[in-house]
Amino acid sequence: MSTKELLGQSATRIIELDIEGMTCASCVGRVERKLTKLDGVEASVNLPLESARVTAPEHISDQEIIDTVNKTGYKAHLKPGQRTASPAGSSSESTAAATNPVSESPEGITLHPGDHHSSSAGTLDEKGSNEGARRSAASVLKPRLILAAVLSLPIVVISMIPGAQFPHWGWVAFALALPVVTWSGWPFHRAAAINARHFASTMDTLVSLGVIAAFLFSAWQLFTNPTITAHTGINMGDHSLYFEVAAVLVTFLLLGRYLEARAKARAGDALKALLDLGxxxxxxxxxxxxxxxxxxxxxxxxxxxxxxxxxxxxxxxxxxxxxxxxxxxxxxxxxxxxxxxxxxxxxxxxxxxxxxxxxxxxxxxxxTLAQMGRLVSQAQSGKAPIARLADRISAVFVPIVISISVLTFLLWMIFSGDLGSAFTASVTVLVIACPCALGLATPTALMTGTGRGAQLGILIKGPQVLEDTRTVNAILLDKTGTVTSGRLEVTDVTALGDTHAEEVLARAGAVEAASEHPIARAIAEAAKHGAGTELPHVSNFHSAPGGGVRGVVDGAVILAGRPGWLENNDVSIPDDYRAIFTRQQESGATAIYVAQNGRMVGVISLKDTIKENSAAAIAKLKKLGLRPLLLTGDNKEVAQQVAAQVGIAPEDVFADVLPEGKVDAVKRLQEQGLTVAMAGDGVNDAAALAQADLGIAMGSGTDVAIEAADLTIMGNDLNQVAQAIELSRSTLSTIKMNLFWAFAYNTLGIPIAALGLLNPIIAGGAMAASSVLVVLNSLRLRKFGK
CATH class of the missing domain: 2.70.150.10 (Calcium-transporting ATPase, cytoplasmic transduction domain A)
Known part of the structure; x- marks a missing residue:
């Protein structure tokens, strides 16, 4: 839970549930509505993950939440590793059974989490449990699908091809269709029955009604007229038997459900792979x-x-x-x-x-790995604002579709009097309208996008971030550690008199190697790299904090430090040498004097170097439509030099900014009408990250900065900032595309079916295909950045 949430919800807790039996957006909407009716409870239910993230006040026990879901017609249990809590926060043993249920799942599939142990990944077991559940769902559906496919093929052949028919073939079609409609189609019928007991309807209700109606209508026709298929050569337009419709509907829908279960498991593979890294x-x-x-x-x-x-x-x-x-x-x-x-x-x-x-x-x-897992899991469990439209529609969708189906039947009977056509049109409306694609449109894209981001070292804190990245038009970059490396490196060695630069660096490096100061380490590393061998031994080492170091190298007394400290050690500094020092400082460098046996021998300059990819990354940010601005506590001259090297305009530089002034800088830009992203990595960046419309924490930074941010970049490359914004926008675009096609499919399909222009078999195939296509479209995000 973020710092912002903690400030406003100190008396609440987060509960994560696994929920069995949800099949469509209507299921999700109903569970959310029931949970939010509890006083102070907020819930976000995720269909592909088959889970819920519930924010509840202390006076609502975990068991009350679980019971509410169970009364809705599904089966809930706490994710492994969570303890149930009764009101007032006391531990409740009475709910132990809820954490390991033996349950009746509306889908006809009973899935039990195994025993789980703690792991260094933290959330690995919970994700592993869900992953196993989805794999298990596919394996349970597989034999039902195989039986349905094997028996449906001969039913279609003898029903639709006159040359393949034989006397009384209708009874054979009846016998073959019976196990398909009953055993293979049992998950749909069972879910519909359980939901009906709770006076509710879902996608399974539409499927079950369509299949049962086609089968019972055909059986009634056959039993009332046993000789209806006594003669061969009758094609499907000459009779009122729809056994092939019932059988093929079950087969197509099972195929869609099976492929969907496998695809949903693939959508979560990225997070599982992340957590398996431990x-x-x-x-x-x-x-x-x-x-x-x-x-x-x-x-x-x-x-x-x-x-x-x-x-x-x-x-x-x-x-x-x-x-x-x-x-x-x-x-x-x-x-x-x-x-x-x-x-x-x-x-x-x-x-x-x-x-x-x-x-x-x-x-x-x-x-860190466990924190990454939690951030990704929370993002996947959340709900983007754009998904609320689908939720509102799905809440009333199924009852409306059933009403349209009944109305279609009545109007066909009134205007045509053709019972067969009326029945076909009404069943087709039921089948084509199943809203499963709506329920999968947002969460599958979110799962895949956030999972791919985790593989790239990009953590998206929540779905709202996707909306924020779309509107951001300015990005404020903290210089040190974000645009620059944050580490000093030797950039220049000026030798004075008859001394060589290599000798100056080697002598200074030998003395500095005994110090732990960042400047000392930088000089020592440069000297060792330049010499290609071990540095000379130093004796009689002495360090003066804020001044410099002294030691004996090869019999010579070497001093390295600031001018004032050298003068205090009886080293005379001529004016022309001071001019060299001044020029280096004006260029933005940190300058160190080096003296040998009381005589000045050189000046070593160090700078915080610009990261190799910073200029390319800033160019990419501009291409994405963002205006880059530089923020630093350094003086204006240094800031302008850095900005010029990476491609930031001079007027977009904020220099001499104190830590507490970073928030003011963000506010000033917001007051100018800009939607501001802020990238930083330090404790003093946390407040500005929280103030920004989109906070981006570099992963090399502190936990405080990461907690305050919306996006976290686990690496140090500024290119990943551009990549993170690009991934977020691609994920949002995929969600919009999924929702468009899901809405368009239902909007166009229902009137076509009601007019009798669509066969139920084709409708069943199209409905199953729509769900699979939505998931496959989301899976395209797995290739992002490759």
Missing amino acids: AKEATVLRDGVEKLIPADQLEKGDVFVVRPGEKLATDGVVIEGNSAIDTSLVTGESVPVEVSAGNAVTGATINTSGRLLVKATRVGSDT
């Missing part, structure tokens, strides 16, 4: 002895060993060793990150070279 085992170091244990048994403070090629079992800090860490599985960035003692590392990343000893700082549900 290491399964860890080599923990206890009392000096290495011991292999399950990763979920790691405790905070444990020290574990990571050998080359192994995954890090959890988040931690390196306490010994040097290596390069492949973070691509989590951040989406392909370049390995060099780490050594003191560097933070993330669980599920891969150690590519040296042996590391890591101290666990986060375990279980607190890890």
Whole structure:
């Protein structure tokens, strides 16, 4: 739950439910309406995930929520790992059965979660349970589908091809259709019956009514006139038997449901793959002895060993060793990150070279991977504002369709008197109008888009974010850590007198190597890289905080630091040397003086370098219709130089901005009528991220920044910011496309069916195809960024 939500809903809690038996948008709407009738309860129900995310006040117990869903005609239970709560927050053992139900599912499919244990991924078990449920749904439907297909084929052949008919073929068609309509079609009939007991109707109601009506009408015709098919050569237009319609409807609809179940499972594959990244085992170091244990048994403070090629079992800090860490599985960035003692590392990343000893700082549900899983899961469980229209329509859709079907039958009888045509038209209306595509349009696209984003290191906090990315037209970029690397690098070495630049850097690097200051580390790294060998040994090392360092290298006393500190150590600085120092500072560099045996020998300049892809990323943001603006606490000259290098206009630079002034900068832009996105990575960015219309946290930043943001980029590449906005817009576009075709299908299909221009068999195939096509259209998002 976000910080914003916590501020306004401190007396509420989040409950996540698995719900069995939902098949269409009408089911979703009915469950939501029943839950929201409870005092203070808000609910968002997700059809593909077969789950609900419920916000409830403390005085409403978990059991009351579960009972409300059960009374609606479905079966609910808490997701594994959650404890039930009674009013006043006390634990309630009476609801234990609800967490592992043996239930009657309206779909005729009983699915039970197995025993689950905690894992380093946090939400892996819950997602694994849902994934298994969807796979199980497909496996249960498969034998029913096979039987229906095998028996329907001969029914269609003898009913529609005169040359294949034989005396009394109608009785054979009846015998073959009976198991198809009853056993194969049982999931539809059972769901319709359970819903009817609760005075409700759903897509299954329409399917069941259509199939039963076609079969019973045909059986009545056959039993009242047993010789109706006594002669061969009768085509389907010469009789009133619709056994082939009933059988093929069941087959098509089962095929659609089966393909839908498999496709929905695929839509969740990205999140499952993300959560499966976690290491399964860890080599923990206890009392000096290495011991292999399950990763979920790691405790905070444990020290574990990571050998080359192994995954890090959890988040931690390196306490010994040097290596390069492949973070691509989590951040989406392909370049390995060099780490050594003191560097933070993330669980599920891969150690590519040296042996590391890591101290666990986060375990279980607190890890970065678990947080990623929760953010994606919450986004998938939410509901985009655009989906509310589908919910409102589906709430009244089925009763209206049944009314239209009855009216169609009556009008055909009044104006034509043809019982067969009246029956065919009314059944076709029932079949063509099933609103399953509406229920799948939004959540399948949301599941696929957010899952793909997670694979790319992009976390979308909720469905509302999709709407926000559509309207954003300006993006405020924090300079340090976002546009620039946030790390100082040596950019220039000026040698004075007869000293060589390489010698200046090597001597200064040797002394600085003994210091932990960021400037010292940058100089030491540059010196080591330039020398290509180990740096000379330093003795008599001394560090003065805020001043500089001193040490003896190869018998010479080397000082490196600021001018004032060198003067305090009896080093004379001529005016022309001061001019060099001043020029470097004016260019935006940090300048360090180097002296040897009391004499000035050089100046080393360092800058916070611009990230390699920043200019290309900003060009891409412009192409997406966003106006990039730069925000920094640095002086105007430095800010303008950075802006010029990455392609930001001079008038779009906010310089000399204090941390508390970042919020004011966002507000000023909003007052100008701009819809503002803000990208940042630090604690001092959190308030501005929350103020912005769209907050984007760079994943290298702090938890506070990530919590305040709407989008989180797990990597450090500004290109991912543009990619995140592009993915969000693509997901929203897919949702709109799905909804358009779902609405268009029903809007066009019902009047065509009512006019008798559509055969029930074709209607059944089209209805099943519509659901599958909506899911397949959503699955196109899996290829985003490839």
